[in-house]
Amino acid sequence: MWFVFGGKPLRFSLREFHIITGLSCSQIPSENEIEEHMNLDSISMWKRLFGADNLNIDVPQVIAMLQDSYLSDWKKLPLALIVILDGIVVCPDKHLKLTLEYVEMLNDIDFFLTYPWGRESFLQTYARLGPPASSAEVSIGDPIKELRIRLMQQNAACYGFLLPLQLLAFETIPLLLSKIPSFDDFTNFFEYTGGKLSETILHYESIIETESDPELTVQSILYYPLDLIHMDFSWEDDVQDEKVEYLESLICGGYEFEAYDFFGGDASIHPLTSNKKTVKEEVNMKEEAQVNKKLVKKEVNVKKKVWVKKLGQCPRQPKAIDNLKKDIFEKLDSMNAASPR
Known part of the structure; x- marks a missing residue:
């Protein structure tokens, strides 16, 4: 996925997603391999954790279970892992319902921890950022047109794991990072107090101002450590795009991009300017x-x-x-x- 910010291209791919999150983004195992670790012949993990009658469990309910002082010790780790997964890393929608397949994979904790959740998370996130795909329930006539309508909305619900995209912007656009109050404050998540977690750290006007700043610099491709060279970030349906390859060659060659290098787009909305x-x-x-x-x-x-x-x-x-x-x-x-x- 490519963005243009201030006339500069910016790539957000599975490679960048892995660099930022550290999550495994290797190839997803086959269904047969996954089922081998579920131990489907014995009592299911879902029944062991929630009972046979509780078929609709959501993340808030699991959090409540974890707060129970009488909860069995063996349940604590699996429940904590499924909260992190279905509540944050692979968040499917606003209902936060647990995914049956993920719960059953908790039967083998070691396999669960080494599973490529980064790739699963990226797919879930991209589904909200890219053109919508048709399904058995919903038929999409023109995906690009639907995406354009989404982008023109004042508000949009985005699920998946969007924090890496925000961190990518701060990593590749230094000027944007400087707009955050106390951007050099490295207090960690557990040390924050009061209402700080809900504080707005970046305002719309600051983003627009940054995009038009003559001192703007953008690192178009996030470079990665040498140990990632041999990692497989490919997809089964990968298609070689000559335009993308040419764009990447220009970036590697140090070409200075300008706004006029990128034409087209939706001209039906007024240009965004800072007030x-x-x-x-x-x-x-x-x-x-x-x-x-x-x-x-x-x-x-x-x-x-x-x-x-x-x-x-x-x-x-x-x-x-x-x-x-x-x-x-x-x-x-x-x-x-x-x-x-």
Whole structure:
């Protein structure tokens, strides 16, 4: 999967997913091999963990089980693993229902821990980011058109494991990382307190501002350690794309990409621009108006004092002086009222 950010290409593939998460992304075993480790001839793992009558179990229910002080010790590790898997790594939907096949694989913990969950997780994540696929229940006429409609929505529910995509952006776009408050704070997950975990760390305006920043740099391909060279990140239905190969050759050759290198796309929406400059201009205008108001007020007060002094030097005609004073002060007050606010 390729993105374009600020006119620079950025790759998010199974290779990047493995580098960021550390999850195994090797080839998925055959169904026969998986079944060998399920021990289907004995009592199923599902029945041993949840009983024969509980056929619909979700992640919150399992978490509640783990909080039970009377829970059998042998159940704790399998339940914790299935919470992490179905609740985070391979999250299928908002209902967080447990996957029967995954639960049965807990019969062999060693096999479960070495299973390529990274590849399973990537597939689940890509299903929400890429063009939708047709199924027996849903027929998709034009997948690209459906994807375009998704991308034009203000909000979208994305399941799978999206954290690696966010971490990829921070790793490959240093300027974006600098927009996060206290980006150099390395406090780990367990040391956070209070409401910090729900804090918004990056705002929409900051992303748009970063994309148009002249100092923007993007590491288009996340380079990996030498020990990954021999790992198999291929797919059974891989198709060689000459355009992708040419793009990768340009990246490796150090070509400096610009926005005009990438044409097409959806032109039906307005270009995204940051409104930060507008806000700044508005603040400056308000500050300038306040300064002008203070200057006018000061000038009015000075003129009032001058006229009071002049009136004091006039022959004593109280009524005439009061009328003149009233007219002058009304004119000065109107100047003050007409000053910018």
